[in-house]
Amino acid sequence: MTGPPRTFMNDINAQRGLLLHLFHSALAAVDPLAVLAPHLPPAPKGRTIVIGAGKAAARMAQAVEQHWQGEIAGLVVTRYGHGAPTRHIEVIEAGHPVPDEASTTAAQRMLALVRGLGQDDLVLCLMSGGGSALLSLPAPGITLDDKRELTRRLLASGAPIGEINCVRRHLSAIKGGRLALACHPARVVTLVVSDVPGDDPAVVASGPTIPDGSRAADALAVLGKYGIAIPPAVRAVLDDGALAAPAIDDARLHGNRAVVIAGAQHALDAAASAARAAGYTPLILSGCMEGEARDVAIVHAGIARQVAAYGQPLPAPCVILSGGETTVTLRGGGRGGRNAEFLLALAIALKGMAGVHAIACDTDGIDGTEDNAGALLDPQSLARAALAGVDANARLIDNDGYGFFAALGDLVVTGPTRTNVNDFRAILVGAPAD
Known part of the structure; x- marks a missing residue:
């Protein structure tokens, strides 16, 4: 077998659809x-x-x-x-x-x-x-x-x-x-x-x-x-x-x-309501997070692991939401805004952890200076990248989150949204029972 089972991919597509729904619900609330x-x-x-x-x-x-x-x-x-x-x-x-x-x-x-x-x-x-x-x-x-x-x-x-x-x-x-x-x-x-x-x-x-x-x-x-x-x-x-x-x-x-x-809180509140309607308990961490995108990703990964392992600070299925504005200190020559960098660092920190899916996008529709709003992450992202010959760690060193997710076909492209309350991040942990 060269890829994940069809039922697994169906689950990934469903989770992606939900993540995009949360993002668009957030955008509608700040239009x-x-x-x-x-x-x-x-x-x-x-x-x-x-x-x-x-x-x-x-x-x-x-x-x-x-x-x-x-x-x-x-x-x-x-x-x-x-x-x-x-x-x-x-x-x-x-x-x-x-x-x-x-x-x-x-x-x-x-x-x-x-x-x-x-x-x-x-x-x-x-x-x-x-x-x-x-x-x-x-x-x-x-x-x-x-x-x-x-x-x-x-x-x-x-x-x-x-x-x-x-x-x-x-x-x-x-x-x-x-x-x-x-x-x-x-x-x-x-x-x-x-x-x-x-x-x-x-x-x-x-x-x-x-x-x-x-x-x-x-x-x-x-x-x-x-x-x-x-x-x-x-x-x-x-x-x-x-x-x-x-x-x-x-x-x-x-x-x-x-x-x-x-502002960011309005967007997060709207996403939280949409998550509840889909059977997920929302956890809004903050609408005013700052810091290096890769460091913020490590913190989010730790929270996701705690939820999955111990049901703390709340049990799965849940969605972890946050906003604010992270930063990227340029060290490499790759393409990518702070949301792509956050997701790439999150992927590396989670190491393909089962049941965790994520989205990170800029609410103005432009991640840094690129043509995407952000990207999507699933448990198979690292494995699919490896099959395609894409080294996640090397891309992070080069600040090339855009290139990493473009290679997977996982960029989120909205065009200009004509609003702007900065970053939007959502991490799904677990899935509701059928």
């Missing part, structure tokens, strides 16, 4: 078209200007147009390929995760759009993950190339998104609340689809309309922590107090508010 409307503010006496940035920005703009009562106009920027048709709010596309000239043009146009508003006007700001790169306007004295290079180095260093955004914020002419200052005296309401652990709206997209209280010294500390050389022009900006972001208690920002309308 801006489904969740934005209840959070819209009342129409103002004056004008309503809509601005926004992020991978969910176009979908959020669609939702506003569907439900807003009155006239609106505006501009949002999203990643290439993540646009959506709108009538009154212009959607433009720009580079991500490394900003390009379109990112700078978008920021300049947005600042021009909100200048000169009055106190009876409203700025409705739609922010989601990805906005840091998509809305990039370097502080005076530094160039876009300076920011691009620092962004590349930070992304390769394994730094968590909060630290990366701290640096971006203090090298920007629009982030850290600076865009809100340009809107003054108009009131600003920011609706947020959160992709950051903890759902702090000031961290999402580096907070263009929301100051976070950090200082330039904090950005310098991040660069020092990861051994990233600081060009003289960048240091000059960080040392210039006149370029500092507004304080949290800046009087010009009083009356503004921010609301997180969707």
Whole structure:
């Protein structure tokens, strides 16, 4: 026999179908078209200007147009390929995760759009993950190339998104609340689809309309922590107090508010409900996990083993759910985002453990910079890879999770989902009795 029995493959296909159902249930729960409307503010006496940035920005703009009562106009920027048709709010596309000239043009146009508003006007700001790169306007004295290079180095260093955004914020002419200052005296309401652990709206997209209280010294500390050389022009900006972001208690920002309308917890709760309906008891570990993807995988593998061996912290059949944003420190030259790396490390840690199936995907539909959302894992993944001459350990060393799962035909490809609450992971342990 050259492969697993047909009945075993039927079981694998059933488990895969369930894992994909859990993922799509999670996506549906954080679709801006489904969740934005209840959070819209009342129409103002004056004008309503809509601005926004992020991978969910176009979908959020669609939702506003569907439900807003009155006239609106505006501009949002999203990643290439993540646009959506709108009538009154212009959607433009720009580079991500490394900003390009379109990112700078978008920021300049947005600042021009909100200048000169009055106190009876409203700025409705739609922010989601990805906005840091998509809305990039370097502080005076530094160039876009300076920011691009620092962004590349930070992304390769394994730094968590909060630290990366701290640096971006203090090298920007629009982030850290600076865009809100340009809107003054108009009131600003920011609706947020959160992709950051903890759902702090000031961290999402580096907070263009929301100051976070950090200082330039904090950005310098991040660069020092990861051994990233600081060009003289960048240091000059960080040392210039006149370029500092507004304080949290800046009087010009009083009356503004921010609301997180969707985050990882919403996605995990929806997946948990779908799991219960399928006969699995859900265990939500956390919606704000961080750390190296391969290390997080080892922890998840340990929990799965404990469930299977001892029924702790809950008995099988169950599904272990988690979200957040892991990181990958690049050591090799392979292809693969953090979700593929997580699953490859999980496969190695589980060693083909019977009855365990898993999925890991990015909810924006793009795992890192690849064309897949993530991948699927089953008890036969390592054995099938070996038959195909694919060395799992070598692929992990080379950061080539994409190549490993592509060779098995196990990539999950959704295309842009137009939402973004970061990573989604589900591990099935055992199966319900017939």
